[in-house]
Amino acid sequence: MTVYTASTTAPVNIATLKYWGKRDKSLNLPTNSSISVTLSQNDLRTLTSVATSESFTEDKLWLNGKQESINSPRTKACLDDLKKLRVELEEKNSSLPKLSQWGLHIVSENNFPTAAGLASSAAGFAALVVAISKLYKLPQDMSEISKIARKGSGSACRSLFGGYVAWDMGVKENGEDSKAIEVAPINHWPNMKAAILVVSDDKKDTPSTSGMQTTVATSDLFQWRIKEVVPKRYEEMKQSILDKDFAKFGDLTMKDSNSFHSVCLDSSPPIFYLNDTSKKIIKLIHALNEQEGKIIAAYTFDAGPNAVVYYEEENESKVLGLLYKFFNKVTGWDKIDSSKLITDTDIVTDPEIYKGVSRIILTKVGDGPQDTEESLVNDQGLPK
Amino acid sequence: MTVYTASTTAPVNIATLKYWGKRDKSLNLPTNSSISVTLSQNDLRTLTSVATSESFTEDKLWLNGKQESINSPRTKACLDDLKKLRVELEEKNSSLPKLSQWGLHIVSENNFPTAAGLASSAAGFAALVVAISKLYKLPQDMSEISKIARKGSGSACRSLFGGYVAWDMGVKENGEDSKAIEVAPINHWPNMKAAILVVSDDKKDTPSTSGMQTTVATSDLFQWRIKEVVPKRYEEMKQSILDKDFAKFGDLTMKDSNSFHSVCLDSSPPIFYLNDTSKKIIKLIHALNEQEGKIIAAYTFDAGPNAVVYYEEENESKVLGLLYKFFNKVTGWDKIDSSKLITDTDIVTDPEIYKGVSRIILTKVGDGPQDTEESLVNDQGLPK
Numbered sequence: 001m002t003v004y005t006a007s008t009t010a011p012v013n014i015a016t017l018k019y020w021g022k023r024d025k026s027l028n029l030p031t032n033s034s035i036s037v038t039l040s041q042n043d044l045r046t047l048t049s050v051a052t053s054e055s056f057t058e059d060k061l062w063l064n065g066k067q068e069s070i071n072s073p074r075t076k077a078c079l080d081d082l083k084k085l086r087v088e089l090e091e092k093n094s095s096l097p098k099l100s101q102w103g104l105h106i107v108s109e110n111n112f113p114t115a116a117g118l119a120s121s122a123a124g125f126a127a128l129v130v131a132i133s134k135l136y137k138l139p140q141d142m143s144e145i146s147k148i149a150r151k152g153s154g155s156a157c158r159s160l161f162g163g164y165v166a167w168d169m170g171v172k173e174n175g176e177d178s179k180a181i182e183v184a185p186i187n188h189w190p191n192m193k194a195a196i197l198v199v200s201d202d203k204k205d206t207p208s209t210s211g212m213q214t215t216v217a218t219s220d221l222f223q224w225r226i227k228e229v230v231p232k233r234y235e236e237m238k239q240s241i242l243d244k245d246f247a248k249f250g251d252l253t254m255k256d257s258n259s260f261h262s263v264c265l266d267s268s269p270p271i272f273y274l275n276d277t278s279k280k281i282i283k284l285i286h287a288l289n290e291q292e293g294k295i296i297a298a299y300t301f302d303a304g305p306n307a308v309v310y311y312e313e314e315n316e317s318k319v320l321g322l323l324y325k326f327f328n329k330v331t332g333w334d335k336i337d338s339s340k341l342i343t344d345t346d347i348v349t350d351p352e353i354y355k356g357v358s359r360i361i362l363t364k365v366g367d368g369p370q371d372t373e374e375s376l377v378n379d380q381g382l383p384k
Numbered sequence: 385m386t387v388y389t390a391s392t393t394a395p396v397n398i399a400t401l402k403y404w405g406k407r408d409k410s411l412n413l414p415t416n417s418s419i420s421v422t423l424s425q426n427d428l429r430t431l432t433s434v435a436t437s438e439s440f441t442e443d444k445l446w447l448n449g450k451q452e453s454i455n456s457p458r459t460k461a462c463l464d465d466l467k468k469l470r471v472e473l474e475e476k477n478s479s480l481p482k483l484s485q486w487g488l489h490i491v492s493e494n495n496f497p498t499a500a501g502l503a504s505s506a507a508g509f510a511a512l513v514v515a516i517s518k519l520y521k522l523p524q525d526m527s528e529i530s531k532i533a534r535k536g537s538g539s540a541c542r543s544l545f546g547g548y549v550a551w552d553m554g555v556k557e558n559g560e561d562s563k564a565i566e567v568a569p570i571n572h573w574p575n576m577k578a579a580i581l582v583v584s585d586d587k588k589d590t591p592s593t594s595g596m597q598t599t600v601a602t603s604d605l606f607q608w609r610i611k612e613v614v615p616k617r618y619e620e621m622k623q624s625i626l627d628k629d630f631a632k633f634g635d636l637t638m639k640d641s642n643s644f645h646s647v648c649l650d651s652s653p654p655i656f657y658l659n660d661t662s663k664k665i666i667k668l669i670h671a672l673n674e675q676e677g678k679i680i681a682a683y684t685f686d687a688g689p690n691a692v693v694y695y696e697e698e699n700e701s702k703v704l705g706l707l708y709k710f711f712n713k714v715t716g717w718d719k720i721d722s723s724k725l726i727t728d729t730d731i732v733t734d735p736e737i738y739k740g741v742s743r744i745i746l747t748k749v750g751d752g753p754q755d756t757e758e759s760l761v762n763d764q765g766l767p768k
Contacts, residue, residue: 220608220609220612220613220639220643221605221608221609221613221643221646221647221650223608224604224605224607224608224612225604225605228604228608229604229605251652254652255604255650255652258649258650258651258652258654259604259605259650261649262605262646262647262649262650263605263646265642265645265646265649266605266639266642266643266646267642268635268638268639268642269666269667269670270642270666272663275660276659276660279656282653282654283653286653
């Protein structure tokens with residue numbers, strides 16, 4: 001009995017123009033377009049293997065070594081779409097095995113601790129959708145496949161490309177034009193680096209799905225953000241990427257992070273993702289840019305207190321120097337020669353700021369989903 | 385040699401619809417109208433005595449027992465206006481002593497620690513302007529005098545009335561229609577109470593004057609706030625006061641506090657006044673209202689982390705009960721019989737939240753500036 005398998009890796013992406021608000025909940029259609037940088041899979045990636053065989057009677061899912069329910073509406077929406085596309089192929093060519101009718105085994109692992117609080121659903125759904133589209137030998141391109149990933153988790157669609165990626169919100173009600181597109185490949189602007197400060201937090205964040213619905217329903221400032229602020233910023237940020245204009249890109253990135261957290265705070269009840277440590281990091285980055293007389297580092301915060309600091313490689317000694325000065329006690333510095341960092345600065349902050357950070361992840365712009373020789377399933381199509 | 389003296393007290397006011405943004409810096413003309421509740425002078429007030437005499441060659445100022453410079457442009461603007469009005473009187477009636485030509489001695493004291501971080505400039509400028517207008521026997525009404533106080537500190541104009549006060553932004557370039565008006569007197573809605581949680585903070589806040597200029601210049605959401613959000617809320621909040629509709633008043637108060645802090649966060653660089661303790665207090669109040677199934681308590685935060693919680697007297701046992709449960713270790717509870725408070729609730733928060741609060745001030749809606757027998761100056765017109 002033949003077991004068909006496929007594996008892929010998929011990256012994490014961190015938005016620089018934020019997705020916040022759905023105009024259609026079940027299709028994950030956003031109220032605004034967004035932009036992200038795809039991060040290197042050397043540091044953060046999901047590996048997903050899928051297997052199917054005539055003998056598999058049901059779909060099964062294992063995440064990080066544990067079997068999980070596959071019946072979430074979002075996962076089902078992805079599988080339904082992928083099977084529908086496979087059916088089209090099988091109908092055109094009757095010699096193809098009827099994979100669409102068989103059970104799917106999906107095995108997925110992250111190379112980073114989920115405890116880090118880094119949104120892993122984007123990489124997870126991207127890997128799931130890409131692995132199955134490979135297994136099914138689907139002819140659709142990545143933008144097409146991204147529409148399926150979008151139904152799993154909105155921001156997952158942006159993880160289907162490397163480099164600099166936009167999610168065009170589209171205008172159609174059925175969502176067929178709401179998909180990821182490449183703004184620029186990694187080699188257009190390869191020296192973009194990112195330092196992720198994983199910020200400890202005692203409280204449970206408002207989940208982003210319910211948080212964004214609260215904002216859409218209650219924030220008076222939100223309508224202005226999506227109608228006026230973001231559309232202009234979307235065009236400007238794409239251009240700043242094409243121009244490799246870090247000062248502009250960084251300015252827009254920081255402004256959009258703050259705008260997003262503003263409409264969270266303007267919601268009723270208000271939603272807070274930034275904590276006191278996040279705020280101190282924001283002040284540090286502004287102080288650094290002030291000291292340098294130009295924007296050489298840009299923070300952005302998703303729906304949680306973790307800071308992602310983007311910078312260009314040529315400014316690494318200054319940007320990481322500042323972070324090393326205050327966060328050298330946290331783990332994650334081993335890949336850096338700290339003697340080359342410039343820690344000599346007049347910038348001050350709470351000397352105990354490092355206590356609010358559990359680790360630093362040093363990474364950079366990266367590729368989209370990759371083929372891999374690794375597999376998480378054995379000959380029987382079960383987790384190894 | 386005759387020494388003329390006058391004394392007054394003036395209250396603190398806490399805005400429920402926030403003043404944030406100037407359209408004219410030197411005249412302190414705001415970008416939006418605002419509303420406040422005047423607080424009782426039993427708990428928070430400035431006492432100011434003024435003296436003048438032909439022998440006084442210059443204006444002098446003593447604040448809380450310490451001589452201070454009187455040459456701030458804001459203080460000078462107030463004194464110039466008041467002297468001009470006195471000149472008008474003296475020109476009409478030549479028998480009047482020429483007080484407008486003599487030096488002024490101004491002695492002012494607060495009955496609350498300035499360390500509490502409560503904006504005392506409103507009460508301070510209100511008392512200064514009212515005391516001098518009494519000394520000069522000016523015929524102008526409080527709304528007229530409020531325009532002079534406004535030049536000292538924008539929000540000071542609202543401290544010229546008791547009860548519920550609006551500051552109508554006006555439309556004229558010279559500011560002559562930008563003044564305080566009474567929305568409703570204290571006896572219209574006398575059972576409004578306020579608990580002020582003085583929140584400790586390690587960092588220096590951005591001064592409100594520079595903060596609001598940053599917001600006006602850089603926040604993309606701010607224009608929407610002043611053009612669309614506040615004008616609607618201004619009418620609704622005045623109506624909620626006239627209707628004594630606490631649920632509506634409280635909802636608008638909380639929303640406007642959050643809207644104000646949102647545009648601060650949307651500024652570049654972002655401005656943060658709420659800290660982690662402030663956020664926990666916000667969550668507590670929402671949890672209480674949720675538990676009660678209606679809004680019985682409403683928080684508001686000015687340009688700092690202190691929380692002011694408004695509630696009606698009939699809900700005191702519940703509102704103060706919740707606060708007492710978590711903040712009974714801080715000072716300020718002595719005027720309350722805590723055995724009458726309802727501390728039995730399922731609402732939870734960080735059990736160490738009280739460590740972020742230095743004291744609680746229990747107060748209520750109060751009167752405008754009051755005549756007083758107390759005087760801070762002696763027979764020679766010098767500080768006692």
